Structures are given as C-alpha cells and as structure tokens.
Amino acid sequence: QHLLTFFSLVVGMRAKTVLELGVRDGNSTLPWIMAMQETGGMVTSVDLEQTRWQCPAGCGPYWEFVQSDAIKFLQDRVAEGRTYDIIYVDDWHAYRHVRQELELINHLTTASGLVFIHDLMYDHSQPRYHTELDTKDAQWAEGGPYRAVAELDADKWEWSTIPVNHGMTILRKKSTEMRTS
Numbered sequence: 001q002h003l004l005t006f007f008s009l010v011v012g013m014r015a016k017t018v019l020e021l022g023v024r025d026g027n028s029t030l031p032w033i034m035a036m037q038e039t040g041g042m043v044t045s046v047d048l049e050q051t052r053w054q055c056p057a058g059c060g061p062y063w064e065f066v067q068s069d070a071i072k073f074l075q076d077r078v079a080e081g082r083t084y085d086i087i088y089v090d091d092w093h094a095y096r097h098v099r100q101e102l103e104l105i106n107h108l109t110t111a112s113g114l115v116f117i118h119d120l121m122y123d124h125s126q127p128r129y130h131t132e133l134d135t136k137d138a139q140w141a142e143g144g145p146y147r148a149v150a151e152l153d154a155d156k157w158e159w160s161t162i163p164v165n166h167g168m169t170i171l172r173k174k175s176t177e178m179r180t181s
Contacts (some may be wrong), residue, residue: 001165003031006088009114015085019077019108020045021070021101022070022091027051028118029063031132032088036062046073047091071097074104084108090118095142102148110174118148121167145169 006028010018014058016039022043032043037059045051046066057089066073070091087105089098098117105115132142143150149159149169161169 005033016041018043019084022050023047058152089115098145098148117169
C-alpha cells in the first residue's frame with residue numbers, strides 16, 4: 001500500500017541511490033527499481049536470507065542484491081563514506097537492532113535524503129504504535145522500531161508516519177544550515 005509513495009518520492013526527488021534493508025518477497029523492491037529506470041539510479045537491496053524474488057527482465061542494471069547482515073553492511077558503507085538518497089528499513093524490528101541501524105544510517109544520509117521505516121504501528125490504519133517493552137516476540141523486543149525512532153534527537157531529526165499498512169514512517173535530518181542558535 002506504499003508502493004506509489006516509494007515510486008513518486010524517488011522520481012520527485014530525482015534520487016539516484018536507494019538502499020533497501022529487508023527484501024523477503026520483493027514487494028517493495030519493484031517500485032524502487034521502476035523509479036530507478038526513470039532516474040537512472042541504482043537500488044541496493046540487502047537481506048540476511050537469499051531472496052526468492054526475481055528481478056524483472058531488463059531491470060538488472062538498476063538493482064543489486066547483497067546477502068548480508070544489515071548492520072555489517074551499514075558499517076562497511078560508513079567506512080567507505082557512502083551516502084544514499086533514500087534508505088528503506090524493513091528487516092528485523094527489535095529495538096536494539098533498529099537503533100543500531102539508525103546510528104549507522106545517520107552517517108549515510110544527508111538533509112536532502114529520506115529514511116523510510118516500516119511497521120511502527122500495530123494496526124493497518126489506527127495510529128497505535130508498537131510500544132510494548134515486555135513482549136515475548138523477539139521481532140518486536142523492547143519497544144521495536146517505534147522506540148528507536150521516538151528516541152531520535154528532535155533537534156536533528158524530524159519524522160511523520162503514514163497510518164496505513166502498519167505505518168510507514170518517513171524520517172529526515174534537519175538541515176544544519178537552517179538552524180539558528
């Protein structure tokens with residue numbers, strides 16, 4: 001339910017680099033790739049598991065799949081000094097994992113980039129965020145991705161959640177050029 005949002009923001013921003021963390025069946029991968037055909041960019045999709053998804057014919061030049069732990073991948077990209085126009089996070093949802101991803105993503109994006117994080121909400125359309133600290137479900141441990149996002153420094157980050165399909169949160173760094181003391 002967020003596929004047109006992904007496509008339109010990539011095209012509107014003229015984004016050239018998209019990093020997708022978590023592929024599974026490729027539902028989100030396709031609109032990123034279709035948008036890259038418009039902008040001439042590249043999608044890098046990272047997942048711990050090999051994906052069953054197959055890139056459509058003719059789209060190969062716009063997509064690369066990397067089978068890797070997301071944290072290790074992000075650490076390597078930080079060390080390389082890489083940045084991305086858009087980063088999509090939809091892999092492991094436990095608080096500590098997402099918090100560590102966000103700490104690394106901080107070095108991989110600029111104020112002109114966007115970070116999407118899926119599944120901050122329990123329901124499909126009600127703004128009820130995952131906040132349980134004592135859940136037995138390891139995927140949502142210690143408050144899940146909501147807690148990691150809620151703890152971001154509001155002087156450095158802004159965010160909003162589209163309350164559809166378990167929530168799509170869009171993060172953006174605040175520009176240091178716009179700040180006043």
